[in-house]
Structure formats: C-alpha cells, structure tokens
Amino acid sequence: MDVVRYLITVGADLTAYNNEWLTLLIIASNNGNLNYVKYLINQGFDLEYHDKHGDTPLIWAIKHGNLEVAQLLISNGANPDACNNDGVTPLMIASSVSLESVKYLISIGVNKDAKDRNEINSLMYAASSGQLEIMKYLISLGAKIDERDRHNYTPLTFASEKGHLEAIKYLVSLGANIEARNSEGRTPLLCALDHYNFEVIKYLISQGANINVTDYRGKGLLSSPKDEIINYLTSNGYIDKNEKRKK
Structure with a gap:
C-alpha cells in the first residue's frame, strides 16, 4: 500500500486498470481490505467504474462476502442497484452468497424484484446456489415460488x-x-x-x-x-x- 500511496502522490492515473479492466479499487474491494478501500475512495477513485463484465467495486465486494466494504462503498455514494452487463444486481449476487448481505441491501431499499437480462430474479439465484435461508427470507418478503x-x-x-x-x-x-x-x-x-x-x-x-x-x-x-x-x-x-x- 505504501507504494500505491507514493504513486498516487506523484500523479498516478486513478483510472488505470489491468488487462481484466480491474482498477485498484475493484481489487481492494475484492480482497476486503477496508482501510485500503477507504484510502482509495478519499483519493477520488470512481465508485462506479466497472470491469469488462460490468462488475463494479460494490459487486466485487458482495461477490466475495465483504459486507463491510460494500457498506463503505454505498455510504460513499455507490449505487446499490447498479447492474453489470448481464443485468445482474448486487442483490442477485448476494442471494448466491450471504443472507447478511441480502438483508442489508433490502434494508436500504434496493429493488428486490429486479430481474437480469434472462429474467432471473434473486430467488432463482438463491435456489440455483442452494441458499435455503436466503430463499426463505426472500419468500417471506413476497417472492413468488413459481416465477x-x-x-x-x-x-x-x-x-x-x-x-x-x-x-x-x-x-x-x-x-x-x-x-x-x-x-x-x-x-x-x-x-x-x-x-x-x-x-x-x-x-x-x-x-x-x-x-x-x-x-x-x-x-x-x-x-x-x-x-x-x-x-x-x-x-x-x-x-x-x-x-x-x-x-
């Protein structure tokens, strides 16, 4: 991180990315390094910049179970409903991974009925991943079992x-x-x-x-x-x- 700090102080390009279109903020969000993410946000990194699949730092954080990082990104203005190129939202990703993340996203008002480009919704993502407790929670909120x-x-x-x-x-x-x-x-x-x-x-x-x-x-x-x-x-x-x- 010291090297990154130095490069940024001497004018490194904040929009730089690797061959997978991953920026430093995406990598830090993926790794769950909360302090690193805070630093990069304070340096002005784009919260909505996405990789070649359209995955934002928030989606990367949710995908890898880094809820604290996700909360930090959202509190700093990241769009909790922003989808990737396939229309997949953070809630859909969370429904395959973490009940805690699902509850958090729904508590802040994300669209729980959203569907991706194939019209797959969060309950279907949960069912496909065998996330029984998430399925129960989504159904308790009105998700239709035969959608x-x-x-x-x-x-x-x-x-x-x-x-x-x-x-x-x-x-x-x-x-x-x-x-x-x-x-x-x-x-x-x-x-x-x-x-x-x-x-x-x-x-x-x-x-x-x-x-x-x-x-x-x-x-x-x-x-x-x-x-x-x-x-x-x-x-x-x-x-x-x-x-x-x-x-």
Missing part, C-alpha cells in the same frame, strides 16, 4: 438442475409446481436427470413427479441409459420389471 425466467425456469427447476435437495424439499413443501416445463419442455425431474442428480430424482418421484413425461424432443426418464434409474423404478413398483426402456 419464471426467459427460458421458463422456475426456482424449483434451478434447484433441481443443480442438485440442491434441501432447497427442493422446501419449495415442494410450499406447493411449487413440480411439473413446470421450461422452454425445452423439461420438468424439474428431467432437469435433475440432465445432470444426473439421483437423490433429487428419487425425491421428486416420491413427491409424485410424472415419470412418463418427455421433453419436446421426446426424451424422458424412461429413455435414460442409467441402469440405476430403471432398477430404482422397477424395485419400487413404479414400472413393471418386464417393461423395456423407451427409445
């Missing part, structure tokens, strides 16, 4: 695709649509099959997910090449042991 993104994914679809069983159980307990189809006709069960989350597959079937459903290409659970699935279905009486795989 859909641009590709017709619901929070349950995201959780099923990523294999977050506890998040799935919670959404199902609230009555989430277990047969919701995405733009390819794939239900949560088929999305779990895509990534072969066997525990999720078993749970969704136990909750009544349709084992005969197929997507718009005609692919379904019974056409899976996994012997484990067919053995599970036959041993538990979901299909007759003599039934052959569907092509």
Whole structure:
C-alpha cells in the first residue's frame, strides 16, 4: 500500500486498470481490505467504474462476502442497484452468497424484484446456489415460488438442475409446481436427470413427479441409459420389471 500511496502522490492515473479492466479499487474491494478501500475512495477513485463484465467495486465486494466494504462503498455514494452487463444486481449476487448481505441491501431499499437480462430474479439465484435461508427470507418478503425466467425456469427447476435437495424439499413443501416445463419442455425431474442428480430424482418421484413425461424432443426418464434409474423404478413398483426402456 505504501507504494500505491507514493504513486498516487506523484500523479498516478486513478483510472488505470489491468488487462481484466480491474482498477485498484475493484481489487481492494475484492480482497476486503477496508482501510485500503477507504484510502482509495478519499483519493477520488470512481465508485462506479466497472470491469469488462460490468462488475463494479460494490459487486466485487458482495461477490466475495465483504459486507463491510460494500457498506463503505454505498455510504460513499455507490449505487446499490447498479447492474453489470448481464443485468445482474448486487442483490442477485448476494442471494448466491450471504443472507447478511441480502438483508442489508433490502434494508436500504434496493429493488428486490429486479430481474437480469434472462429474467432471473434473486430467488432463482438463491435456489440455483442452494441458499435455503436466503430463499426463505426472500419468500417471506413476497417472492413468488413459481416465477419464471426467459427460458421458463422456475426456482424449483434451478434447484433441481443443480442438485440442491434441501432447497427442493422446501419449495415442494410450499406447493411449487413440480411439473413446470421450461422452454425445452423439461420438468424439474428431467432437469435433475440432465445432470444426473439421483437423490433429487428419487425425491421428486416420491413427491409424485410424472415419470412418463418427455421433453419436446421426446426424451424422458424412461429413455435414460442409467441402469440405476430403471432398477430404482422397477424395485419400487413404479414400472413393471418386464417393461423395456423407451427409445
């Protein structure tokens, strides 16, 4: 930091960045160095300057769980709703990382209903990351459990695709649509099959997910090449042991 102080005193360019478009303020925010961030802010570094992906120092701080740095940036004028090139806001990032950060951002009035360019909202980010307590908090504030993104994914679809069983159980307990189809006709069960989350597959079937459903290409659970699935279905009486795989 002494070197940085010296360079700044002799007129170093405050807008300088590396090949990833990262400024000193972004790097300090990422590292969680509160005193360094304070110093750079006092030197006039641009709080809204972003990297090549549109991520601001605030987004970098939130992404890496540096809440104190995030609070400092916001108290000095950083926009808590500023999004990156994909329309992702600090709250969406926080929803994948930290309940404390989510609560702070909502307490200062950020738009909790914002969606990114793919129409993914904060609840979907939380579901995709398996952040159960964040999901509960957002739903308590009115987030809809069957909201859909641009590709017709619901929070349950995201959780099923990523294999977050506890998040799935919670959404199902609230009555989430277990047969919701995405733009390819794939239900949560088929999305779990895509990534072969066997525990999720078993749970969704136990909750009544349709084992005969197929997507718009005609692919379904019974056409899976996994012997484990067919053995599970036959041993538990979901299909007759003599039934052959569907092509």
